[in-house]
Amino acid sequence: HLIYEEGTALTKLVELGKVLPVSEEDSLTFFQLLIDKLRNAGYEHYEISNFALPDCYARHNTGYWQGKSYLGLGPSAHSFDGQRTRSYNPASLKGYVASLLSPSPIRSKEVELLTDEELQHEHILTRLRTQWGISLPIYTQLFGKSSTQSLLARATPHLQTNKLHIEEEHLRLTTQGIFVSDGIFADLFV
Structure with missing residues (x-):
């Protein structure tokens, strides 16, 4: 079910009466209808929020779901080594550019080692x-x-x-x- 987050354009449209909020019950009905229609059209529901024709899955996101390593480029981007270490870049563009110009950019990243429980x-x-x-x-x-x-x-x-x-x-x-x-x-x- 869609949550209307404070400060977003969608929430502003709801507040202005230009968009009507959808009830949780209606969301479930629409989602079930979507699942049925797409499956009948030959699509696979291969991830909670994704459908694709057989063997045409999004390789990029599938890598996340399979725990593969990935490199995040840009402000706030996250990286993962495929084992235990996750890192993320500074959120602001200014901070990100400063990290790139730093003699040791790796130090400007936030790094976390995931615990066994987190893994x-x-x-x-x-x-x-x-x-x-x-x-x-x-x-x-x-x-x-x-x-x-x-x-x-x-x-x-x-x-x-x-x-x-x-x-x-x-x-x-x-x-x-x-x-x-x-x-x-x-x-x-x-």
């Missing part, structure tokens, strides 16, 4: 957003058997209510699960 959260959030879901063998390889057992225990209520399912050793959201995915993600976090 698990990112893995759950990014993989479960996609039609491929979380590969349980890979999750076990990365985080250990006990972490996988714990994940599955936390997933059980959602498996029982058909919000999640396991197919070919992958934990995946169902269509009904997509509609409540934020709550599912929170429940699955360590």
Whole structure:
């Protein structure tokens, strides 16, 4: 459901009465209609907010969802080494340009080392957003058997209510699960 953020052009249009806000119920109805129409037209719902013809997925974003390394260029851009380190550039253009002119630009970036818990959260959030879901063998390889057992225990209520399912050793959201995915993600976090 769309949230009208303070200070945005859309919120201003709502305040001026030029755009009518949509209820959460209507948002769900429209989203289900969109899913049905696009699937009937041959599109795959390969990520919560993305559809594509088979094998025509956005390579750039798919890299994020698969935990691949990426380099962010420009103010506020984020980078990730594909392992544990994330960095981000200064937010202002002035600060970003100053960092480029600095004798050691790497020092002007903010760098964070992700903890094991943060890595698990990112893995759950990014993989479960996609039609491929979380590969349980890979999750076990990365985080250990006990972490996988714990994940599955936390997933059980959602498996029982058909919000999640396991197919070919992958934990995946169902269509009904997509509609409540934020709550599912929170429940699955360590």
